[in-house]
Amino acid sequence: MIHQIVRRSHVDDSHLPDTLSPLLKQIYASRGAKAQECELSLGQLLKPDTMAGLTLAAEIIADAMADNKHILIMGDFDADGATSTSVCMLALRMMAAQKVDYLIPNRFDFGYGLSPEIVQVAQRKGAQLLITVDNGISSIEGVEAAKALGMQVVITDHHLPGKELPNADAIVNPNQVDCGFASKAIAGVGVAFYLMSALRAELRGRNWYQKHDIIEPNLAQLLDIVALGTVADVVPLDNNNRILVEMGLKRVRAGRCRVGITALLEVAKRTPSRVVASDFGFTVGPRLNAAGRLDEMALGVETLLCEDVIQARRMAAQLDSLNMERRELEQEMQQEALKSLNSLTLDTASLPWGIALFQADWHQGVIGILASRIKDKYHRPVIAFADAGKGEIKGSARSIKGLHMRDLLELINSRHPGMILKFGGHAMAAGLSMRGDDFPAFSDAYDQAIRDTIEPELLTGEYLSDGELTPNELTMAVATELRHAGPWGQAFAEPLFDGHFKIIQQRIVGEKHLKLVLETECGRVMLDAIAFNVDLQTWPDASIQHAKLVYKLDVNEFRGNQSLQLLIEQIEAV
Missing domain, CATH: 2.40.50.460 (OB fold (Dihydrolipoamide Acetyltransferase, E2P))
Incomplete structure (x- = not known):
């Protein structure tokens, strides 16, 4: 196409410094950059005191550390989830937490988020305080299950909340209605980093470091991981996110990053001293994501936590192999999907406004990438579905500019109650589950909802x-x-x-x-x-x-x- x-x-670029070339001044100005945003520094980061729930969450975690409770980080199976988990694990270890572990649900056995089923696994691991990262804002039943078992729950997330919030002990999510934190685009790993920063300050106020004879940690050491998760999750790079990413990239270029990230760059044939954001987005992120898509994301987390160069290289090689397997699967699925579309008369008039695809043998871990590829080819919003067992199918959606995918699913759900069993996500990407028998009716409802929502001009790529x-x-x-x-x-x-x-x-x-x-x-x-x-x-x-x-x-x-x-x-x- x-x-x-x-x-x-x-546009007017007179407000930008003359130290920039005329070309770069115009490029910056056209993206809305302000003068102070041309020099990115940690001192310009948004202060944490406007992030709702942050102080309470830090107090709960500090109390748990003081009482020597077992803290369990509940992560997600993508790169944002893996980096969020790693940031919390490393920060808590640096702050001398005695009992801390993590759990990443296998997406094929437990699905997404803090489900009642994964809470049972957490109980068997002895968890007393659950901290979700990059998930949990929609886990109503899972939080109830955890509370019924006597656990405390701290939710950290960045996904859009639904009408009902879980009954957690604390919720940290800048997209809550009552949160004044200015960066609504922050990734899950960014939220986790802010929480660990708030915890560090809380422990400082309790003289924790003196009591435990440790040096207060420099959490800037974790910014390489924060940068990786932020770029890999494809969140909008507002000024706050640009600072987090740039500071992390500087650590990598200076040779002061995690050995696991260095190993992933090496296996992707990238030079760490010259790394840029796109290297994280197109080479490191996909390799990290491959673990969660095809296997267990614990491999990705362990790569980031690793301290040994040889072991890190071994794990990076495993992730590279998984990524190659993921790419082969994706190519096969894409060819099958394109065959289905090619059976139509592929002109603008006959293509559906919203493309919904399902094949029973497609792999759940790759449908998101498949949807993205088809979206790029035809410039239509796409949902690709795979079989989820027990008569259900799971879909991964990718949208186009001007169409908010989660809001669209909300509209379909209001028009056809019960058709969608579960959904959630962002403007550009979302996920849902439904009964397989409802797929034909959903395809029609999906296409119609898009026709009722956007103007046809948006379907023309530019x-x-x-x-x-x-x-x-x-x-x-x-x-x-x-x-x-x-x-x-x-x-x-x-x-x-x-x-x-x-x-x-x-x-x-x-x-x-x-x-x-x-x-x-x-x-x-x-x-x-x-x-x-x-x-x-x-x-x-x-x-x-x-x-x-x-x-x-x-x-x-x-x-x-x-x-x-x-x-x-x-x-x-x-």
């Missing part, structure tokens, strides 16, 4: 471009400046440009990637470029000598050498 190119309007670069700007110096001007990510998009180029050479590499040598139309600059996963029915084609590109400037690293390369997002023959 060829997306239309929309160029960003020129690239938001920062404009055309001059030949003088197509340089390594500019590419390096942009690379280090991040962190770039969700809602603080990496610079994207467009322009016309002459094609000098073209060939396929790696079976489906188009490698190009280009020349600017004026003939002044020769450039290398690559387009991944091209349509092999169209490319390569020697008769095509000019193309309109949407691209990013990239610093390509190969065998220790660096060179300028265009990363092509869209190529259109002209």
Whole structure:
């Protein structure tokens, strides 16, 4: 699908410092950056005192530590959940908690969140205080089960709450109605980090460190993990999240990060000293996620907790193997899904507004990635379902800009009570479960709800471009400046440009990637470029000598050498 190119309007950038290049000033200004946001530092982080429930939660945990209670961290099976769990485990150990452990539910046996069934497992482990991370805000029954067994429960989460909140001893979630914390986009790992910071202050007030003859810990040591979880969860990079990510990346570049993260970067063939946010998002995050998707996320947590370099490399290799297995599964499922769609007459008029797909042998751990791939291809909101046993199916949804997926599921649920058994999530991603027999009726209801909610213009994909670069700007110096001007990510998009180029050479590499040598139309600059996963029915084609590109400037690293390369997002023959 060829997306239309929309160029960003020129905006006033006079409020930004003149130490920035004119190009970077305009890029920053177009993303709404304020002057003080150009220099990211820990001192600019939002203060924790506006996060509702934080003080109470810290007091409960400090009391549990003083009473030597068994504290159990209840994590989630994705990268945000693994990093959140790791941050709490490491921080509590640094603060001399005597009895602390973690539990990540196997998604295929226990599903998502703090369920009554996983509470039984927690009881067998001797848990007296449960701390959920990256989950729990919708676990009404699970919290009741824990309370009935005499456990205390502290919920930390960032997902949108429902109408009813669990009856926990404390809830920390910036998306609660009564929470004044300004960063509503913070990831679960960010919430966990803030809680551990509040706990550190609470213990300081109790003279805990002197009593236990330990040095008050520097929690900045954990920012590499916070950065990884924040980027991997694809939350919007508001200023607070950008600070957390940038400070974590600086630790990695300086060689002061967890050996597990270094091992994951190495197995992904990334150089730690030159790491950027996209390395976390596209290489480390997927490998960490693979454990939760196909196996047990405990492997991911143990990699992050590991202190031994050799063991960390061994576990990183296991995660890499799982990721390759995940990619093979995903490709098979994607081919099957595309076959189903290709049975339709694939034009704009006949495609459903909302695509719902189900196949009984699809793997639950990969349907989210599948939904994302199909969404990218057709620019339609997609839900992919897999069999969950006992007559139920589970779906993973991915949305498009302008359609809030969780709110859409809420609308369907209100129109068809009982059709959806459980749902939750964010604007761009959500999950749900339902009876398999209801899938055909749900598909129709889903499509109709989308038609009633958005305008058809939103179904036209677009690239938001920062404009055309001059030949003088197509340089390594500019590419390096942009690379280090991040962190770039969700809602603080990496610079994207467009322009016309002459094609000098073209060939396929790696079976489906188009490698190009280009020349600017004026003939002044020769450039290398690559387009991944091209349509092999169209490319390569020697008769095509000019193309309109949407691209990013990239610093390509190969065998220790660096060179300028265009990363092509869209190529259109002209």
